[in-house]
Amino acid sequence: MARNTQVAADHDAPPITAILARFVATHPTRGWDDAVDHEAHRTFLNWAGCAVGAASHEAMRAALAAVQMLEPAPQASVLGRPEKVDMAGAALLNGISSHTFDFDDTHLKTIIHPAGPVASAALALAEHRGASGRALIDALVLGIDVSCRMGNLMYPEHYDRGWHITGSTGTLGAAAACARLLGLDEARTAMALGIAASQPVGLREQFGSMTKPLHPGAAARAGLLSALLASRGFTASSRALEAPRGFAQVVSTKCAWHEATDELGRRFEISFNTYKPFACGIVIHPSIDACVQLREQGVTADQVERIELKVHSLVLELTGRKEPADGLQGKFSVYHGCAAGLLFGRAGEPEYADGIVTRADVVALRRKVVATVDDSIDEASADVTAVLRDGRRVHVFVEHAIGSLQRPMTDAALDAKFAAQAEPVLGTAPTAALIAACHRLATIADVRELTALARP
């Protein structure tokens, strides 16, 4: 394998369980610069919008019905739904909904979706305890730092082997965030991480089933329970992450220990978080982005003779479906993505509805897309030329798609993405109020003010 698979023997393993526990327990509140705090708010907002947007998906209905078999106490909110359930159930359910449309955040270095496990666990606990928004943001930053650093330590070997890294590292991040919210000391935070280490969640084989979004939910639930146990004196190995039969060495042959500790407390992994503007795999994003730009330049569908698309071979390998028959297949069609971008100027979940993917004008336009492979073009780029009926050629080259680290979505674009997901669930005015609450989360005295706004 060409990728880095550095392996350290056990005697090289620093005591990362203790180091990370000390960091989580003792790092000062808002102990980072404003950009980090701002990114944490963006991460939370994007996560919450995805959770509200999928609140009525059949996966959520099934999972909620299962949780209700436990007759849970109404401790915490299921975002976008009227029901309240116990903290463990809320962590599970919000973790599921936030990942259902695969529209949540991505830590590109590890392809972890970090908010799903961490925010779902932390919000459930914070809501039940009436914690402050400041405490919740702190927990989010620290929890995501733990899960993404553990991901850096093991990626790519751990992922290549078949672990859904979002869930397997997510239990740790969720436990860290909840330990912080509970105010656990170093020793008990280490126990929380240790208990969580025994509960990694997620197999890549589940991709395409409801169990994929279950992974961040189950990780959130297990991480929350780990912190609750530690808070009551339950014990684990104090070397659970690094020991020879501990977490990292059992689930990965790559253990780059330094990733856990390099610049700890100075570099925050949440800074590298990204958000999807389009509700499909990232490999299609540059092509959609290019077609949105064509539309912004005045190109309309009825002018188009054909669309010449040049992309890296990987794009067609993964998303080369020419005639998608429904919404799910549409997510694996760069042709549909281009049509949606040009026709609608966006490709959110509504543009992947069955009725849209099969609509006559959409089908007609996607059939005008002529894709060719050009491996001199980066996977993260796309070269698109609209050839118009009048003979004009309009060319757009996208080096980095909107939503990438190089061209992050603006706050306004994140708000629009949130609104598109949440308005059908909550209505326009409540959605605007919830967006505003997410932006000022750190100043909210009691997060129940925010969760109340997420209830229809």
Add this chain to the structure above:
Amino acid sequence: MARNTQVAADHDAPPITAILARFVATHPTRGWDDAVDHEAHRTFLNWAGCAVGAASHEAMRAALAAVQMLEPAPQASVLGRPEKVDMAGAALLNGISSHTFDFDDTHLKTIIHPAGPVASAALALAEHRGASGRALIDALVLGIDVSCRMGNLMYPEHYDRGWHITGSTGTLGAAAACARLLGLDEARTAMALGIAASQPVGLREQFGSMTKPLHPGAAARAGLLSALLASRGFTASSRALEAPRGFAQVVSTKCAWHEATDELGRRFEISFNTYKPFACGIVIHPSIDACVQLREQGVTADQVERIELKVHSLVLELTGRKEPADGLQGKFSVYHGCAAGLLFGRAGEPEYADGIVTRADVVALRRKVVATVDDSIDEASADVTAVLRDGRRVHVFVEHAIGSLQRPMTDAALDAKFAAQAEPVLGTAPTAALIAACHRLATIADVRELTALARP
């Protein structure tokens, strides 16, 4: 490695998720001979006695306090305690207590403790639903068959790598048992197994901490939830166990697929379950057994000049501690084990109390034990000679210790083990009633009759 590490490529993998799901969903009630049904009752009884016996251990107090933070509905019993909690909490807590003293059952081929995850999940669900004892026994046999077959498929590589195989396979067994109790059809049972496959629990690094007994508890809880989700239509990969990025290939490099299916429905793994007569590692059992036999032959401590013990080198490697300072260290001292066997005729949890391990007469006797290594003696055997002050030599050779497959504990011995654990918690008469109820479990119309007897 000398042991079998047969690896099959994916294209050899039979559809074991579907095969096991069909088996669990459709195998007839009591579809086995009487010996299997009898062993299932013994397994349940031994598990319940261990759970009751550890009900007040500090690990249980900590875990119960954590579960109570979720304000659970009183759906199911915590054995040996007055509290009731929701099904998920009861599965967790009974799983913890049953393994706290490491005194539960052992499937020797895989060193899985099968009842912990399976019985804990199944009883919680059966109690809440008012299921029959017959249905519970059926679920126990089938669930244990699933977890132990998956263990056979991956053992020893999976264990050697660092997984606590009781928890990692236990989630599957618990899900299978609960799917059966819920009456799920083949398709939904496959989904339950699939959902569970994403939630393996347990690292060997945790041995020595409370998280070791958490493993069967967390596996029970995850397996129960998997079945509840499947019952409400939640989906997973239908090849979650065997696919290249599915359970077995992600957590093991040995995948002997035939182990999942050989003689399925004709050979039941619960038939190979064993029960510990002594509350310590199995490697000491032959030595303790021999000293109990010396006592039965009339040898008393004050007669003894010395005890000559010949054992395999592994025994002294693992349990060669000459001067244990407390109960926990006593469990790693074959010297203390011999002293307890001769002085008390048993080595249950009370004989590993700190005050017993340091008592003067116990210390004096264990110092008379002279151990020598003899690798011509099997690990499962012990050769003991008591040299008396009057010059007589009394010799006992134990080929297979009591509790082994070759010399199983009698039903009466299991009852006595149960009573020794449960009487301090429940009292004498209620303990006798509970033992009787376990023996006639298959005839009980509603298992709540039994769980009521386990409440102090």
